[in-house]
Amino acid sequence: MTPARKCSLVTAAAVAVSLSAWAQGIDYAKIEILTEKISPNLYMLSGSAGADPGHEDAAGGRIGILAGPDGIFMVDAQYAQITDKVAAAIRKISSEPIRFLVNTHVHPDHTAGDANFVKMGALLFAREELREEMLHPPARPGAANQAPAGDPARLPVVTYGMGDPVKLHLNGEIVDLIPVRAAHTGGDTMIRFENADVIMIGDFYRNYGYPFIDTNNGGTLKGALEALDQTMKLAGPNTRLIPGHGTVIHRTDIVPYRDMILDVQAKVQKMIGEGKSEREVLAAKVTAPYDAKVPGGLSPAGAGTSADRFVSMVYSQLKGGR
Numbered sequence: 260m261t262p263a264r265k266c267s268l269v270t271a272a273a274v275a276v277s278l279s280a281w282a283q284g285i286d287y288a289k290i291e292i293l294t295e296k297i298s299p300n301l302y303m304l305s306g307s308a309g310a311d312p313g314h315e316d317a318a319g320g321r322i323g324i325l326a327g328p329d330g331i332f333m334v335d336a337q338y339a340q341i342t343d344k345v346a347a348a349i350r351k352i353s354s355e356p357i358r359f360l361v362n363t364h365v366h367p368d369h370t371a372g373d374a375n376f377v378k379m380g381a382l383l384f385a386r387e388e389l390r391e392e393m394l395h396p397p398a399r400p401g402a403a404n405q406a407p408a409g410d411p412a413r414l415p416v417v418t419y420g421m422g423d424p425v426k427l428h429l430n431g432e433i434v435d436l437i438p439v440r441a442a443h444t445g446g447d448t449m450i451r452f453e454n455a456d457v458i459m460i461g462d463f464y465r466n467y468g469y470p471f472i473d474t475n476n477g478g479t480l481k482g483a484l485e486a487l488d489q490t491m492k493l494a495g496p497n498t499r500l501i502p503g504h505g506t507v508i509h510r511t512d513i514v515p516y517r518d519m520i521l522d523v524q525a526k527v528q529k530m531i532g533e534g535k536s537e538r539e540v541l542a543a544k545v546t547a548p549y550d551a552k553v554p555g556g557l558s559p560a561g562a563g564t565s566a567d568r569f570v571s572m573v574y575s576q577l578k579g580g581r
């Protein structure tokens with residue numbers, strides 16, 4: 260075996276180990292659900308900090324709940340292991356039936372609980388691509404970002420493509436399910452609450468750790484940049500943008516994030532032009548000017564939030580001409 264081949268096998272093994280450790284290291288029993296009221300009938304539910312090594316600041320993905328006499332509309336369903344806690348938190352908001360559920364994207368911290376809520380009566384909406392990602396998850400043993408397998412109830416019933424937003428009218432609100440071209444994954448949706456002036460943007464933006472673009476599930480760097488542009492166009496100055504993880508932001512917060520991605524992209528593109536290998540690009544530490552401002556960014560290579568994983572992704576996307 261050549262040293263280079265041996266090295267790539269060791270790297271692959273290290274990544275697999277760190278990803279499966281990420282998945283197994285979640286202390287579900289320790290997770291509490293915290294509820295934040297965003298508008299008179301819109302609520303955000305988050306897991307507590309310190310129980311999920313992949314999301315140190317708040318376990319799992321954020322949930323949105325629109326409540327009222329027409330029944331509950333829900334965005335994302337968290338880990339399946341904590342459905343009882345999520346359902347209890349919802350019951351503190353409203354006793355109406357959970358009628359509709361939509362997924363921002365396929366990752367299990369947002370979708371693993373889907374089947375449980377479908378069995379409580381929710382009708383599941385998602386992008387056609389997300390349904391495909393669930394049916395045909397990438398073959399990566401131990402990968403933490405694989406879709407939950409098995410139960411047919413997990414599969415979206417109503418699917419849509421890249422056309423006009425799907426609109427729901429309930430509880431005095433107009434909800435738009437806005438398709439996003441391949442960004443964080445191949446099947447991303449933003450959920451806009453027109454009257455509350457809130458957009459749940461999923462994971463193509465994050466302010467805990469460096470961007471994660473899941474190319475194994477159809478995500479692309481180009482699409483993530485487009486999604487950021489699309490968000491800036493959709494949002495007004497006061498619109499609250501609520502990512503799947505991290506703190507609530509506004510349109511202006513997108514600008515430095517996008518600039519950072521463009522800067523890293525330009526540096527990596529230049530090094531590719533100079534014939535540099537991925538290892539040389541990683542060694543150049545092109546994210547150094549940003550590292551101090553990105554919490555979780557310097558976690559070990561392979562971890563969910565790391566600069567190394569982000570730079571590797573940028574390298575492979577540009578190298579592949581995507």
Ligand SMILES: [Zn+2]
Nearest residue numbers: 364366443462
């Ligand atoms: Zn995600």
